[in-house]
Amino acid sequence: MKILVIKLSSLGDLFHPLPAVRCLKRGLGAEIHWVVQDEYADIVACFSDVSRIIRFPRRRFAASARRFLLELRRDRYDIVIDFQGLLKSALTACAARAARRIGPSFHREGAGFFYDETAGPRNKRRHAVDENLDVVRRLGLDCGPIEFPMTVPKAGRAEPRPRVAMFVASRWPTKNWPARGFARVAARLAEEAGATVYLAGGPGDTAAAREVEESARPARVVNLAGSLSLAEMAGLLAEVDLVVSNDTGPVHAAAALGKPVLAIFGPTDAARTGPYGPNQRIIASGIDCRPCFSRKCRRGDIACMAGIAPDAVFEAAKEMLAGV
Numbered sequence: 001m002k003i004l005v006i007k008l009s010s011l012g013d014l015f016h017p018l019p020a021v022r023c024l025k026r027g028l029g030a031e032i033h034w035v036v037q038d039e040y041a042d043i044v045a046c047f048s049d050v051s052r053i054i055r056f057p058r059r060r061f062a063a064s065a066r067r068f069l070l071e072l073r074r075d076r077y078d079i080v081i082d083f084q085g086l087l088k089s090a091l092t093a094c095a096a097r098a099a100r101r102i103g104p105s106f107h108r109e110g111a112g113f114f115y116d117e118t119a120g121p122r123n124k125r126r127h128a129v130d131e132n133l134d135v136v137r138r139l140g141l142d143c144g145p146i147e148f149p150m151t152v153p154k155a156g157r158a159e160p161r162p163r164v165a166m167f168v169a170s171r172w173p174t175k176n177w178p179a180r181g182f183a184r185v186a187a188r189l190a191e192e193a194g195a196t197v198y199l200a201g202g203p204g205d206t207a208a209a210r211e212v213e214e215s216a217r218p219a220r221v222v223n224l225a226g227s228l229s230l231a232e233m234a235g236l237l238a239e240v241d242l243v244v245s246n247d248t249g250p251v252h253a254a255a256a257l258g259k260p261v262l263a264i265f266g267p268t269d270a271a272r273t274g275p276y277g278p279n280q281r282i283i284a285s286g287i288d289c290r291p292c293f294s295r296k297c298r299r300g301d302i303a304c305m306a307g308i309a310p311d312a313v314f315e316a317a318k319e320m321l322a323g324v
Contacts, residue, residue, distance in 0.1 A: 011249030
């Protein structure tokens with residue numbers, strides 16, 4: 001049996017279907033192929049249950065559409081499962097050669113018109129991992145234990161332990177805890193816990209990481225922001241003892257690897273999209289306007305993030321390190 005999974009983006013969301021994919025592979029003995037946007041292909045290559053990756057050329061679709069469609073239609077699938085639920089992913093499911101097309105309960109943009117069936121009732125009051133498991137139940141399979149099977153490259157870090165990775169920027173301004181807060185926590189972890197602190201993130205995170213690095217001096221901080229591929233970032237996470245981060249994609253990679261995560265949440269809801277697993281802790285303010293799910297603060301002061309004290313984050317991080 002061959003199953004085509006469609007989950008195009010974004011980084012953190014790519015980890016949410018992994019337990020469902022593991023159950024599909026185990027329960028049906030299926031060969032799993034995955035359609036994903038170009039920029040995330042190297043992290044999907046780390047997913048142990050995926051045998052073929054089909055790259056969705058988001059940035060140059062018009063020029064690459066014919067080649068993409070030829071790749072998409074090279075194999076015939078028993079089932080296509082769209083875990084994205086958007087119009088572009090539903091059209092991709094429709095274009096694939098498949099006997100059966102299943103979409104998620106949370107579909108929008110008219111995507112539902114392109115599925116043969118929808119998995120599960122719409123219920124947004126649960127974690128995205130649980131939503132994705134609806135397809136396993138739809139197919140009458142046992143969900144079994146929650147697993148995120150990954151194989152990541154070795155980073156080969158030699159710095160002293162404990163090691164803490166920090167992700168200090170995200171794509172939403174409202175999700176960014178102030179850099180001075182991260183700097184204070186990094187400095188105290190280095191000074192009081194003897195920690196090596198890595199600053200990581202993509203090319204767009206380098207300015208924020210540089211600000212944290214400069215503010216934390218002379219603490220032992222290793223700035224790797226912008227220098228690692230997604231697979232290399234996962235390799236780094238496999239060798240740290242704790243991740244301290246805004247609500248951003250790498251926290252889901254860390255959780256999938258079984259690493260303790262201390263996540264700072266503001267406008268978003270950790271119950272739905274927080275790091276999944278038993279070793280995770282959320283710090284959030286009690287301000288009554290959160291979660292607002294907005295990229296722009298209607299108050300104008302992002303109080304939900306600005307009100308989180310560095311001392312509280314440090315104490316939580318120190319406590320979590322003591323337990324590893």
